[in-house]
Amino acid sequence: MVNLTIRQHNLQRMTRYLCKLARVSPSGYYRWLTAEEARQLREDADKHDFRLIKEHFDILRGKAGPLVIKIRLERVSGLVMNHKKIRRLMRKYKLVATIRQVNPYRKMAKATQEHQTCPNLLKRQFDQGEPEKVLLTDITYMHYGNGQCAYLSVVKDGATKQILVHYLSSSLELSLVERTLENLLDRLDGNVHPDAILHSDKGMHYTHPKFGQLLKKAGFKQSMSSKGNCWDNASMEMFFGHMKNDLDYKECQTIQELRSRIEDCIRYYNSRRYQWSLKKMTPDEFRSHLLVA
Template identity: 35%
Template sequence: MNDKEEQYAFIHAYSTEYPVTKLVEITEVSRSGYYKWLKRNGSNNQDRIDESLFLYIHKIFTDNRGTVGRKRIKIGLKKDYGLVVNEKRISRIMRKYGLQCKVRRKKFKNRPQPNGLIPNILDRNFRAMRPGIKLAIDITYIEVEKGSQKWMYLCAIKDLFNGEIVAHSLGTNQGMKLVYRALDALKKRGFENRAIMHSDQGTQFTNHRYMKRLQEMGISQSMSRRGNCWDNACIENFFGHLKCEMPCFSHPETVIEVRQAVEAYIHYYNNKRIQTKLEMSPVEYRTQAA
């Protein structure tokens, strides 16, 4: 391949990201010469470029069981392979080779339980400057397909500094014991004095014993406004990912299998799953910050 052909190939590779006029100036070839080359063999060259990038994209896609989209693939390409590829090109290659990320539908609970005595301290400020100062707690359900037990319940506590699930508990009912076990796990993990614990207005979180437990732990309670799902979006976001992505890693049917699958997914979420705003996993971000 001569120098001009290499320059034409370079222009074609980046023509979806930058104007052709600018690229021909950089490479010092003529615009008409580029279009003649493109008519001659540009499409074949594009296929070769796409195919080479697809190998890396497919590796990231399959390693994450098809749960990653263009944003996280872009971060993965740069982080793992040193490749800078824009999202538009990644989307085009994924469509070309039939890769489709599972798209989750956002669902929020509208809990009717009112409690005007507890302020919304967090007030949708989901950013935290250090670990253990802003936490969010909630409960979700997971279907059990086999056996007499139809549902499992997960209570999770998320650190808003890095999005890490720092404590959780699983049980066959959503009573107060489920919440207390999660709080006990958080106590072992550690947090800052007067940390904020945010929740929605679920019955467990308006329970006076729960409020007393937070006071004893030195935690300030914050609560979403009535019927406002966005106030608690930070923890609902995790539950959405879990329900959409966990079946891609395994298909649990029994109580034991659900428990194992949830534990495995939380480990993956904390240690391996890239968060777009962090451009790394929660544990990697916490370790780097430390």
């Protein structure tokens, strides 16, 4: 304010008086004046870096936070930028990521169902360092079109976070998880890890005796979330949250269109979605990394 007044009215000999009115020390004013060029350089640098951030932010349709953008800058653009700086610039220029909030009551409802048939073998130790040893599965509802509903069953690798298989159906019958298990065995080509665990919640599909028998025959140990604890299958819930946040599935008019979009989304998630917890790799890359290590 002092500097603007002095410049506008050419009041060079009134600096001390104006500083006194503004309750600013003359020495402080002159230090600020000397640093003006540096401030302008920083502002120009911020604008330049923000343009780079917004480019990736827009590509991801506003659904990416600082960590995801940092990884994309490094992997896609070859630029290293501190995530704290990215967060500061996003806050400065009011760039807010659209993050889907998971409904805690829905999670709790799934976790408090009755009929526990087997113990929780994982205790939230989803990542045990070996691909295809700990497998997580769950079902999510997907409302689309004009009131239609489809059901997506997924199996996720606890170590690599890869989505190994998925199956979409318009029916919620037991065949939904049976077909998912068939697809999983095809994907593994019969090479089931000797200590393989398939972990789920206590939904009616997973507590069904037939499904338990199929798992046992295939060589899987069955594990289920503890009663009343919504965090015991948090890894699967997290994937569904990201998927529904990224996928415009409600616009689909047919289940075939929905199936195609889901396949594209999962393909992108496995091969192109860099994750901070995977050493900034994609799930596919991290699997190769673990196998080599």
